[in-house]
Amino acid sequence: MKKLVAIVLTLILALSLICVANAEGEKKGTIAVVCYVTSAPYFSFGESAAKATGEALGYDVIWTGTTEVDTPGLISIIENLIEQKVDAICLASGDTTSVVPVCQKAMEAGIKVVTFDLDIEPEGRDAYAGLMDLSELGIPQVESIVASIGEEGDVAIVTGVLTNELLQKRIEYCEQYAAEKYPGLNFVTVESMDEDAEKCYEVAMNILTAYPDVKAIMSNVSTGVGPISSAIEDAGKIGEVYACGQSTPNLAKPGMASGACVNAVLWDTAKWQSWAVTIAANLIEGVDMPVGKLSIEGFDEGERLEDNIFYYYETFTFTPDNINDFDF
Amino acid sequence: MKALFQKHRNETILASIFLVLFVFFSFASRNFFTLSNVMNLFSQMVTLAFLTLGMAASMFSGGMDLSIGAVCSMCTVLCATFVGTMGMHTLPALLITLAIAIACGLFNGFLIGYCKINSMLVTLGTQSLYTGIGLVISKGVTVSIPLDRFALFGRTRLFGFLPVEILILALGILLAVLMFSYLIPGRRIFLIGANPQVARFAGINIASNILVTYAFCSAYAFFGAIVLASRVASGRADVAAALVLKSVSAAVFGGVSTLGGIGSMAGAILGVAVIQIVTNGMDMMNFSTYLQQISIGAMLLIVLAFRHRKRH
Numbered sequence: 001m002k003k004l005v006a007i008v009l010t011l012i013l014a015l016s017l018i019c020v021a022n023a024e025g026e027k028k029g030t031i032a033v034v035c036y037v038t039s040a041p042y043f044s045f046g047e048s049a050a051k052a053t054g055e056a057l058g059y060d061v062i063w064t065g066t067t068e069v070d071t072p073g074l075i076s077i078i079e080n081l082i083e084q085k086v087d088a089i090c091l092a093s094g095d096t097t098s099v100v101p102v103c104q105k106a107m108e109a110g111i112k113v114v115t116f117d118l119d120i121e122p123e124g125r126d127a128y129a130g131l132m133d134l135s136e137l138g139i140p141q142v143e144s145i146v147a148s149i150g151e152e153g154d155v156a157i158v159t160g161v162l163t164n165e166l167l168q169k170r171i172e173y174c175e176q177y178a179a180e181k182y183p184g185l186n187f188v189t190v191e192s193m194d195e196d197a198e199k200c201y202e203v204a205m206n207i208l209t210a211y212p213d214v215k216a217i218m219s220n221v222s223t224g225v226g227p228i229s230s231a232i233e234d235a236g237k238i239g240e241v242y243a244c245g246q247s248t249p250n251l252a253k254p255g256m257a258s259g260a261c262v263n264a265v266l267w268d269t270a271k272w273q274s275w276a277v278t279i280a281a282n283l284i285e286g287v288d289m290p291v292g293k294l295s296i297e298g299f300d301e302g303e304r305l306e307d308n309i310f311y312y313y314e315t316f317t318f319t320p321d322n323i324n325d326f327d328f
Numbered sequence: 329m330k331a332l333f334q335k336h337r338n339e340t341i342l343a344s345i346f347l348v349l350f351v352f353f354s355f356a357s358r359n360f361f362t363l364s365n366v367m368n369l370f371s372q373m374v375t376l377a378f379l380t381l382g383m384a385a386s387m388f389s390g391g392m393d394l395s396i397g398a399v400c401s402m403c404t405v406l407c408a409t410f411v412g413t414m415g416m417h418t419l420p421a422l423l424i425t426l427a428i429a430i431a432c433g434l435f436n437g438f439l440i441g442y443c444k445i446n447s448m449l450v451t452l453g454t455q456s457l458y459t460g461i462g463l464v465i466s467k468g469v470t471v472s473i474p475l476d477r478f479a480l481f482g483r484t485r486l487f488g489f490l491p492v493e494i495l496i497l498a499l500g501i502l503l504a505v506l507m508f509s510y511l512i513p514g515r516r517i518f519l520i521g522a523n524p525q526v527a528r529f530a531g532i533n534i535a536s537n538i539l540v541t542y543a544f545c546s547a548y549a550f551f552g553a554i555v556l557a558s559r560v561a562s563g564r565a566d567v568a569a570a571l572v573l574k575s576v577s578a579a580v581f582g583g584v585s586t587l588g589g590i591g592s593m594a595g596a597i598l599g600v601a602v603i604q605i606v607t608n609g610m611d612m613m614n615f616s617t618y619l620q621q622i623s624i625g626a627m628l629l630i631v632l633a634f635r636h637r638k639r640h
Contacts, residue, residue: 038617038618062614063616064611064616064617065617066570066617067617067618067621068570069566069569069570070570070571071560071564071567072372072375072376072556072559072560072567072568072570072571073570075372075559075560076368076372076607076608076611077611077617079368079372080365080368080608080611080612081611083359083362083364083365083368083612084359084611084612084614085359095469095470095562095564096470097470097472097560097561097562098470098560098561098562098564098567099560100475100561101475101483101559101560101561102559104475121472123475161566162463162468163463163466163468163469163470163564163565163566165469165470168468168469
């Protein structure tokens with residue numbers, strides 16, 4: 001009897017899976033959004049926004065990716081999307097080159113490839129849906145330092161995975177911009193937290209010990225300000241050292257409350273995915289998007305540059321006064 | 329027939345699971361049972377399969393090579409640097425990289441076999457060492473290989489449909505099965521893993537065999553690396569980091585014991601195949617990667633519980 005029940009239940013499950021898989025929607029097509037670390041809030045916050053944007057534009061959206069940095073896994077996912085004959089792939093890759101062959105394969109299959117977050121080599125994509133130039137992305141982070149400690153002082157940088165090219169470029173541009181505009185800022189070290197909050201706390205503690213004159217610890221990733229603030233608080237250095245740089249508002253709130261952080265910056269990570277989906281839908285439909293200012297609903301500053309690059313220019317600065325207005 | 333089944337019970341069960349899943353996904357998703365997807369399915373498992381075969385070898389000997397992903401990643405960096413940056417011809421680049429990979433394996437084997445340090449401690453340390461070497465060589469960035477070079481091992485299809493990497497893997501499996509199921513050096517490693525004291529009484533030189541085992545692991549990491557470097561047209565110092573635990577899971581799922589001396593290369597490869605078909609099939613059905621992880625974890629636990637019950 002038990003065996004029979006087990007078999008029946010298995011059959012029901014199998015049939016339900018088949019029904020779900022073969023369910024046809026009345027949509028214009030399917031857009032896949034692929035991120036290289038789906039477990040990072042930076043990306044996962046965008047899932048519902050990407051799906052809602054796709055829905056509004058008449059597309060099914062498959063939101064997927066690897067849960068941790070896993071390039072072979074990411075490539076397999078893209079290959080499987082090619083087999084599923086999706087209409088477009090919006091891709092956030094951890095580096096600029098490793099996905100190029102598989103993206104070319106997708107383009108050969110007639111799939112539109114739109115990159116966001118980090119751009120890849122242009123031969124591997126149809127368009128880059130960016131926020132703004134990478135050099136400009138470093139500017140708000142440096143301004144966050146200046147807003148916290150003024151134009152002079154020792155600053156340490158905490159970044160994510162060392163091999164991530166976007167993060168490396170952003171640090172380069174931060175240092176360049178600071179050298180030109182705020183020569184009094186002295187970058188003493190760049191440490192890696194490997195997208196691990198606990199490691200970030202330890203790294204921040206080590207910085208506070210090894211560099212007693214440090215006045216600010218700038219996070220180069222959206223998950224760093226929280227643990228850095230905790231380390232400053234636990235080291236009893238509130239008011240002497242500040243956590244600043246990039247952060248999602250929710251992760252910066254405890255630091256803002258304790259005084260370990262007075263300024264952090266970020267862009268709306270969810271809106272960035274909506275932007276990528278919108279550009280992908282326009283490419284599928286052959287909507288004319290000439291170089292120059294674009295008229296796209298919800299993206300007032302949208303602009304197309306040469307080489308199929310699309311920017312929408314929108315960043316947020318969080319302070320103790322406005323931090324509670326945000327929730328992501 | 330019955331005797332054959334009894335002898336290869338684990339492999340038969342795994343092969344049956346694979347076939348059942350294959351049929352199920354063929355009905356459940358219209359995109360699954362196509363020639364190109366079936367070829368994809370097999371080509372996607374190649375790097376993980378090579379690492380799993382290497383990992384299985386170390387587990388047969390009673391140890392575990394946690395540096396296998398770091399060696400693989402370092403090899404991708406070396407290949408990319410030699411071929412992409414220095415413009416070297418492919419063959420010498422491969423030979424030098426293979427020699428360096430084997431040297432890494434011998435170093436692991438020396439510390440484990442001759443210095444008698446626990447394999448997990450040694451390979452945890454060397455994992456960091458080899459990743460560091462890769463980072464220094466690559467300066468922390470992805471080293472690219474021109475798209476028109478190094479395509480043979482991961483981006484070439486024979487007769488328009490058969491990926492070359494599947495043939496490379498087939499050769500790798502053949503060699504591994506031959507060595508560990510039919511040749512004396514492989515059987516010695518099993519005996520060392522099952523009972524090192526008995527192996528010593530039998531006159532087996534444990535240290536030198538451990539040396540061979542870890543050289544084998546690193547050589548297989550190299551084979552995984554050339555396929556991976558070709559597929560991604562680049563090398564990166566941590567590109568295969570996520571595959572280490574997956575290779576342990578696949579080997580254990582395939583019936584390889586973490587205590588040593590139990591398992592087979594055929595079982596390990598079937599473990600990879602089952603995990604890969606679940607991933608591919610669920611991708612085709614648009615299930616989230618979170619659900620895939622839950623499914624693979626649950627499957628692993630069920631098989632392990634079943635196996636544990638049978639053994640006790």
